[in-house]
Amino acid sequence: MSETQPTPNKGTANSSTGAPAGTPGGVTQATLVRKAAAKSDYKPADVSPQRRVQRSYSVRLWAIRHSKLLEWFYSRFADAFLLLHPLWRGIGYGRVEAPVKFVEKRVKGLMFDCRMCGQCILSSTGMSCPMNCPKQLRNGPCGGVRANGNCEVEPDMPCVWVKAWEGSRNMVNGDAILNVQKPVDQSLRETSAWLRVTAQAAAVRDAAKTANTGASA
Amino acid sequence: MTPPRPPQRDENPAGIHLPLERLPGHSSRGRLERVLRRGEFAVTTELNPPDSADPEDVYNRAKVFDGWVDAINAVDASGANCHMSSVGICALLTRMGYAPVMQIACRDKNRIAIQGDVLGGAAMGVANILCLTGDGVQAGDQPGAKPVFDLDSMSLLETVRIMRDNGKFLSGRKLTTPPQVFLGAAINPFAPPYDFRPIHLGKKIAAGAQFVQSQYCFDVPMFKTFMQKASDLGLTEKVFVLVGVGPLASAKTAKWIRSNVPGIHIPDSVIKRLEGAEDQKAEGKKLCIDIINEVKEIPGVSGVHVMAYRQEEYVAEIVDESGVLKGRQPWKRETRPDDARVAERLGHILHDDITETQVDMVKTAH
Numbered sequence: 001m002s003e004t005q006p007t008p009n010k011g012t013a014n015s016s017t018g019a020p021a022g023t024p025g026g027v028t029q030a031t032l033v034r035k036a037a038a039k040s041d042y043k044p045a046d047v048s049p050q051r052r053v054q055r056s057y058s059v060r061l062w063a064i065r066h067s068k069l070l071e072w073f074y075s076r077f078a079d080a081f082l083l084l085h086p087l088w089r090g091i092g093y094g095r096v097e098a099p100v101k102f103v104e105k106r107v108k109g110l111m112f113d114c115r116m117c118g119q120c121i122l123s124s125t126g127m128s129c130p131m132n133c134p135k136q137l138r139n140g141p142c143g144g145v146r147a148n149g150n151c152e153v154e155p156d157m158p159c160v161w162v163k164a165w166e167g168s169r170n171m172v173n174g175d176a177i178l179n180v181q182k183p184v185d186q187s188l189r190e191t192s193a194w195l196r197v198t199a200q201a202a203a204v205r206d207a208a209k210t211a212n213t214g215a216s217a
Numbered sequence: 218m219t220p221p222r223p224p225q226r227d228e229n230p231a232g233i234h235l236p237l238e239r240l241p242g243h244s245s246r247g248r249l250e251r252v253l254r255r256g257e258f259a260v261t262t263e264l265n266p267p268d269s270a271d272p273e274d275v276y277n278r279a280k281v282f283d284g285w286v287d288a289i290n291a292v293d294a295s296g297a298n299c300h301m302s303s304v305g306i307c308a309l310l311t312r313m314g315y316a317p318v319m320q321i322a323c324r325d326k327n328r329i330a331i332q333g334d335v336l337g338g339a340a341m342g343v344a345n346i347l348c349l350t351g352d353g354v355q356a357g358d359q360p361g362a363k364p365v366f367d368l369d370s371m372s373l374l375e376t377v378r379i380m381r382d383n384g385k386f387l388s389g390r391k392l393t394t395p396p397q398v399f400l401g402a403a404i405n406p407f408a409p410p411y412d413f414r415p416i417h418l419g420k421k422i423a424a425g426a427q428f429v430q431s432q433y434c435f436d437v438p439m440f441k442t443f444m445q446k447a448s449d450l451g452l453t454e455k456v457f458v459l460v461g462v463g464p465l466a467s468a469k470t471a472k473w474i475r476s477n478v479p480g481i482h483i484p485d486s487v488i489k490r491l492e493g494a495e496d497q498k499a500e501g502k503k504l505c506i507d508i509i510n511e512v513k514e515i516p517g518v519s520g521v522h523v524m525a526y527r528q529e530e531y532v533a534e535i536v537d538e539s540g541v542l543k544g545r546q547p548w549k550r551e552t553r554p555d556d557a558r559v560a561e562r563l564g565h566i567l568h569d570d571i572t573e574t575q576v577d578m579v580k581t582a583h
Binding site for chain 1 (some may be wrong): 323324328345350352355356358359364366367368370371372375376403404407408409410412413416417419420423425432478479482490529
């Protein structure tokens, strides 16, 4: 698509010189803007306007390499959380939210560079958090992935979706990557996905139980 | 008085500016869908959006495609560079009876704005919508802008499909008249993860894509492999694939694009061929025609999308010389019968060189 075309820069007709049409000296408008920015000693490493990742990607990549192990662990962990459902309900989901969120944010932040979207789909994305994509794509890579598999926006970051595809191939239920995901509900940001999933699973379980007892009675 | 011209194939006999009837089994009232569903080889192109508020700029840029293309893409701030909006271009083009493909990029608008634009576009007579993610803002002329990316291309497709088929907004609120649109998506078979790309196409089809336009294809073998995989998955019967092609101005441009524009894959052989040529611009055009001739034979390819950025005047030549239309002439903008009649009756005012005074007029009246 010409979406990815260089900027026309009128007034510099140099298409006859063999340089890319309308780009003086073969630079994009973006480069010109960047060059024109004020110089200072502090230069942030990456350019993504979303929250910057200020450390290396090694833990994230480790998690993707061990996606099968994490998948296994996650399902056990979800079961354990569901077993504790009476406890959560006893204390009150509203009251446990703060401490659970505190732990969840730090653990998932360390493991996956979690962005706390509140609707975790790690198990459908090969344990690669799609919210780390500068475009926050939840359904697959964009067309701008570099030939070396890195991100178009942040040239040093491996594309989240290239890694997601690799991770999903190791997983037992890796084909969950084929599901079309709904748009992110922005109103759930900074809430606990663990508690939400647990409460929903409990609701489903209770509904099934009442349906069963209703049928047997 | 000249006899009225015979109506063109995909034209409302009551007037060129009027929408067509929707055929059974079609989801839009547009010409592009008719052409594709008839099994004809479709040609689409892209209009370079003006940095201007003059409607004539749009009409002049559309005129060069007259009678050569089935639809014109109205791009939505391509490359994150600010231009006239795709909604604005569509408003102008539909007025004149052109068949635009309204591109919607998720970069600049949230779901509220997008659903509103879909309704507005459909109301103006836009029959084709292309759902894109959009380039990151860093690529454009205003890198400090806030990237929205509220939806992604997939959820955008699904949103418009829900609006069309279920007659509902994403929220579930009902629409009184759903938009009748032919839904498109973009594919890039030339970027990693290569194994995932055909599956990704399948996901887009599941989300609602009825036609897809690909990124520039310069590597035909790679595209063949992709199409083979897609047809093995049974995807090529479910979607019309339009292959993106375009002329390269020179070897230098090709090298520059390769290293600066993400997502465009240009193999070394192409650059070598351009470097070896005496007239690189002519060779670039010839290369484009050769690629069209190669890809049109690939099973599952339903058309080409010619992107001749800032070389739009070559589109007609490329389409003509490649012979993909096989003698067919796509819809061409012609004067409406009533306009023609007015021009005929009053044309003498413009063309005859008579200066009449009031006195003369009174004399002739007697």
